[in-house]
Amino acid sequence: xxxxxxxxxxxxxxxxxxxxxxxxxxxxxxxxxxxxxxxxxxxxxxxxxxxxxxxxxxxxxxxxxxxxxxxxxxxxxxxxxxxxxxxxxxxxxxxxxxxxxxxxxxxxxxxxxxxxxxxxxxxxxxxxxxxxxxxxxxxxxxxxxxxxxxxxxxxxxxxxxxxxxxxxxxxxxxxxxxxxxxxxxxxxxxxxxxxxxxxxxxxxxxxxxxxxxxxxxxxxxxxxxxxxxxxxxxxxxxxxxxxxxxxxxxxxxxxxxxxxxxxxxxxxxxxxxxxxxxxxxxxxxxxxxxxxxxxxxxxxxxxxxxxxxxxxxxxxxxxxxxxxxxxxxxxxxxxxxxxxx
Amino acid sequence: xxxxxxxxxxxxxxxxxxxxxxxxxxxxxxxxxxxxxxxxxxxxxxxxxxxxxxxxxxxxxxxxxxxxxxxxxxxxxxxxxxxxxxxxxxxxxxxxxxxxxxxxxxxxxxxxxxxxxxxxxxxxxxxxxxxxxxxxxxxxxxxxxxxxxxxxxxxxxxxxxxxxxxxxxxxxxxxxxxxxxxxxxxxxxxxxxxxxxxxxxxxxxxxxxxxxxxxxxxxxxxxxxxxxxxxxxxxxxxxxxxxxxxxxxxxxxxxxxxxxxxxxxxxxxxxxxxxxxxxxxxxxxxxxxxxxxxxxxxxxxxxxxxxxxxxxxxxxxxxxxxxxxxxxxxxxxxxxxxxxxxxxxxxxxxxxxxxxxxxxxxxxxxxxxxxxxxxxxxxxxxxxxxxxxxxxx
Numbered sequence: 064x065x066x067x068x069x070x071x072x073x074x075x076x077x078x079x080x081x082x083x084x085x086x087x088x089x090x091x092x093x094x095x096x097x098x099x100x101x102x103x104x105x106x107x108x109x110x111x112x113x114x115x116x117x118x119x120x121x122x123x124x125x126x127x128x129x130x131x132x133x134x135x136x137x138x139x140x141x142x143x144x145x146x147x148x149x150x151x152x153x154x155x156x157x158x159x160x161x162x163x164x165x166x167x168x169x170x171x172x173x174x175x176x177x178x179x180x181x182x183x184x185x186x187x188x189x190x191x192x193x194x195x196x197x198x199x200x201x202x203x204x205x206x207x208x209x210x211x212x213x214x215x216x217x218x219x220x221x222x223x224x225x226x227x228x229x230x231x232x233x234x235x236x237x238x239x240x241x242x243x244x245x246x247x248x249x250x251x252x253x254x255x256x257x258x259x260x261x262x263x264x265x266x267x268x269x270x271x272x273x274x275x276x277x278x279x280x281x282x283x284x285x286x287x288x289x290x291x292x293x294x295x296x297x298x299x300x301x302x303x304x305x306x307x308x309x310x311x312x313x314x315x316x317x318x319x320x321x322x323x324x325x326x327x328x329x330x331x332x333x334x335x336x337x338x339x340x341x342x343x344x345x346x347x348x349x350x351x352x353x354x355x356x357x358x359x360x361x362x363x364x365x366x367x368x369x370x371x372x373x374x375x376x377x378x379x380x381x382x383x384x385x386x387x388x389x390x391x392x393x394x395x396x397x398x399x400x401x402x403x404x
Numbered sequence: 405x406x407x408x409x410x411x412x413x414x415x416x417x418x419x420x421x422x423x424x425x426x427x428x429x430x431x432x433x434x435x436x437x438x439x440x441x442x443x444x445x446x447x448x449x450x451x452x453x454x455x456x457x458x459x460x461x462x463x464x465x466x467x468x469x470x471x472x473x474x475x476x477x478x479x480x481x482x483x484x485x486x487x488x489x490x491x492x493x494x495x496x497x498x499x500x501x502x503x504x505x506x507x508x509x510x511x512x513x514x515x516x517x518x519x520x521x522x523x524x525x526x527x528x529x530x531x532x533x534x535x536x537x538x539x540x541x542x543x544x545x546x547x548x549x550x551x552x553x554x555x556x557x558x559x560x561x562x563x564x565x566x567x568x569x570x571x572x573x574x575x576x577x578x579x580x581x582x583x584x585x586x587x588x589x590x591x592x593x594x595x596x597x598x599x600x601x602x603x604x605x606x607x608x609x610x611x612x613x614x615x616x617x618x619x620x621x622x623x624x625x626x627x628x629x630x631x632x633x634x635x636x637x638x639x640x641x642x643x644x645x646x647x648x649x650x651x652x653x654x655x656x657x658x659x660x661x662x663x664x665x666x667x668x669x670x671x672x673x674x675x676x677x678x679x680x681x682x683x684x685x686x687x688x689x690x691x692x693x694x695x696x697x698x699x700x701x702x703x704x705x706x707x708x709x710x711x712x713x714x715x716x717x718x719x720x721x722x723x724x725x726x727x728x729x730x731x732x733x734x735x736x737x738x739x740x741x742x743x744x745x746x747x748x749x750x751x752x753x754x755x756x757x758x759x760x761x762x763x764x765x766x767x768x769x770x771x772x773x774x775x776x777x778x779x780x781x782x783x784x785x786x787x788x789x790x791x792x793x794x795x796x797x
Contacts, residue, residue, distance in 0.1 A: 172490065231561065237554075239716070246717045270475075286557075286562055287496065287557050287558065289492050289496040289559070290494065290496070290557065290653075293494070327473065329488065329490075329491070330474075330491070
């Protein structure tokens with residue numbers, strides 16, 4: 064990987080291509096073990112949901128941009144801790160198996176200021192390929208290609224490389240998917256190009272929803288997110304995550320909190336951002352959102368801002384996602400195993 | 405000039421999303437609109453972004469207030485969305501860009517047809533004529549029964565469209581002998597700026613304008629935008645706030661206020677009430693509605709009770725039984741309204757216009773066609789009772 068942000072992006076697709084070629088040439092994919100069930104981590108009734116908080120104070124080295132190698136190392140630490148494995152590839156093999164199509168739903172709304180970091184995406188793609196997923200079976204995506212480019216992603220369509228484009232290039236399904244209060248058409252990237260969904264959101268304040276982390280990032284999957292912002296996005300965020308096409312594919316969230324924002328979101332506000340230098344990882348998006356919310360609240364308190372509750376915009380959709388009707392995860396801190404690495 | 409499929413079927417019928425778009429656009433192409441985008445494909449396109457083309461649809465909005473920190477408050481509809489930078493309002497077609505609010509759908513037509521005026525329905529406005537009918541994407545509510553959700557509940561970039569300037573709208577209307585431009589199908593509130601400019605262009609060319617709207621609009625915007633209309637049809641979706649909250653995602657009171665404002669403005673207005681089994685079909689609701697109309701708008705305002713067909717998020721409900729519609733009409737008649745119609749029931753006698761004094765039939769309608777119009781000089785030819793409306797061009 065290059066050290067400069069721009070050169071890394073230029074290298075991204077070619078490295079992905081060579082990675083795929085290497086794996087194919089070695090014939091390794093057929094020998095990889097099938098992905099293991101995830102239930103042991105958080106599914107058992109008595110088990111706690113694991114949320115990994117991986118931190119690297121030197122994530123940016125001596126510069127102002129994220130160091131790709133340190134990001135890779137940080138992602139490895141997060142995944143190894145989450146799945147309790149000694150080697151990164153073994154952690155990823157708990158999640159994916161060869162032949163599967165994996166999509167990485169990023170968040171690119173905030174431009175270069177606060178979008179999913181390109182080096183984190185590179186790190187995930189690299190490890191997915193080592194775990195046996197073909198480069199061309201990986202799609203990095205968000206709602207809009209232009210937004211992705213503004214956030215630093217290079218579009219890639221076709222060939223043996225990692226695919227990278229927005230839903231605008233393929234459109235939405237024509238039929239509605241409905242659950243609870245929500246009825247939406249879903250991105251064809253999700254429904255047609257993805258058997259496993261990895262959510263790669265950012266950590267930031269949201270003027271309407273309170274915070275936008277993992278659960279809210281699924282608004283980028285539906286065609287009509289503007290309809291679901293009233294009432295603090297509650298219960299809409301939880302309902303969107305209950306849509307069968309989303310829930311059945313969701314496996315993992317790795318939240319990029321290398322840069323985070325405690326106020327003024329969702330648009331990038333540099334005056335309210337900080338170098339958090341953290342990745343959050345969990346198979347429980349509710350537990351991850353609860354944990355991320357607390358990080359934002361701590362920073363708000365440190366900066367002298369009121370709590371989100373005091374501002375009447377606490378993210379109530381997190382509790383809704385955990386309720387008996389949704390059961391998307393837990394927001395009970397007693398049932399969350401926080402692992403700091 | 406029509407699409408191969410029946411126009412009514414296009415807008416009301418059970419077509420899938422893609423067929424709807426193809427048909428709507430084929431019709432538009434036949435009407436002289438060009439440059440239609442292809443429907444989204446299953447495979448990603450490597451083509452360049454359409455963002456440059458989209459710039460021509462972007463015009464600063466007329467109804468909003470600037471707030472600190474590059475936020476804005478929309479003043480178009482009662483929702484009053486507070487919208488941060490780079491975000492859109494509830495309608496999905498207005499966007500804050502650096503503290504300036506823009507409509508993204510000016511001249512951005514996603515559906516265009518030549519329709520009978522009876523289809524709107526407007527029964528007391530130039531019967532037997534046609535209207536060049538256009539829509540853009542977007543809506544400021546989210547009715548669970550929406551017949552046109554494919555366009556009303558989409559963002560503009562998600563559906564095929566075409567650039568049709570206000571002047572071109574007027575030209576097409578004249579070209580096809582339409583005395584009227586109709587803003588309809590989705591929700592014209594959200595394309596108010598385009599509607600105003602097209603109405604001006606139409607009037608300059610001798611073409612009138614009418615709007616089919618939910619009336620969920622702030623008073624200033626209503627007066628400014630709908631002040632340019634020659635007639636208005638308002639969908640009054642229920643007479644209870646709970647229905648508006650749960651089924652429409654809006655509020656009743658602002659719609660009632662709009663009706664009163666339109667009345668004070670002297671705009672010819674007709675009301676449609678779509679009757680949904682079990683949800684807004686209570687007899688007391690019908691009675692309360694009719695009383696309110698008589699007291700606040702007068703007995704001469706036409707009221708159309710129309711039949712619901714399952715669509716969008718309410719496919720579990722049955723079609724409205726005709727006896728329910730007939731009972732609604734009986735109640736409204738008994739409360740003293742003069743012109744109560746039953747709609748979406750082809751061949752029903754209550755789609756004709758009768759003189760409230762001598763009871764003779766004055767306008768006979770078959771489907772969306774006015775097969776016989778007997779009104780002369782705005783009066784019943786049999787008893788000379790004045791029949792309110794706009795009957796002659």
